[in-house]
Amino acid sequence: MAYTDKLKSTRVAIMMGDGATPTEVFSPMCGITTKGFQQTRATNDTVDWDCADPDATPITVRDAGATDWTISGSGLLHRPLLADVQAAFDSGNPTNFRFMFDELTGSEVIDGYYQGPGFITDLNITGNNGEYVNISITISAAGPKTFVANP
Template sequence: MAYTDKLKSTRVYIAMGDGATPETFTNFCGINTKGLQQTRATSDTTDWDCADPDAIPITVRDAGAADWTISGSGLLHRPLLATIQTAFETGDPINFRFMYDEKPADQVIDGYYQGPGFITDFNQTGTNGEYVQISITISGAGKLNFVASS
């Protein structure tokens, strides 16, 4: 039998750059649900058969703009609150990473996704008897690249 070569979600994290040179990235500790979504807009045109106008037409589709979003939710790591709040308030894009952190002895994915973005959604919730939870959405402000580790 051959089973799926799986990766535990604890080996994936979201990180934010500090804008310095060289840039240092901080892991959003406490975020335990992480997601990366890539989308592509399309331009659709209906094309009719000139030789048989009664035939069912086909759809011709061209690729349009690409977009991406990183989302995460989990526990509030109190030392990061001011950093995330400042990033939310800035009008300048910040570099973000969606990191795969595999153990070196078992590494298959060798790299990470990185691109400029804005924190467009930042929620904090607290329920008595539980710990404060946060959720963030980062919307792309430029190209998302897969960067192979060296």
């Protein structure tokens, strides 16, 4: 039997860069417990007719179009995170983000991450009496992403 080599979601983090040069430091967005990374690709579709048999059913010819990515997350609001997230939202400039996988397997660390510049496009903070304050965030691409695998 062979089972899936699983990754615990507690070992996935959304990380925000500090913009420092030459070496940018990425810190995890503490409190975010629901995390998502979505990639999409647009296509350009054209209907092509058979010249030899115009009554035949045409086919769709599809070409690759633009790509896009988003990172989303939600969870408890970590107070020290609020100032940095609000500054990134207010600046109107892209911030570098990572969607990172990091898990110990035996004596080694298996990790990898997607990274790219993004804008915080949705920032929601909610609270109910008797409960802790929650945050949800959406980061939309402001440029290409890269994937770095470190086995």
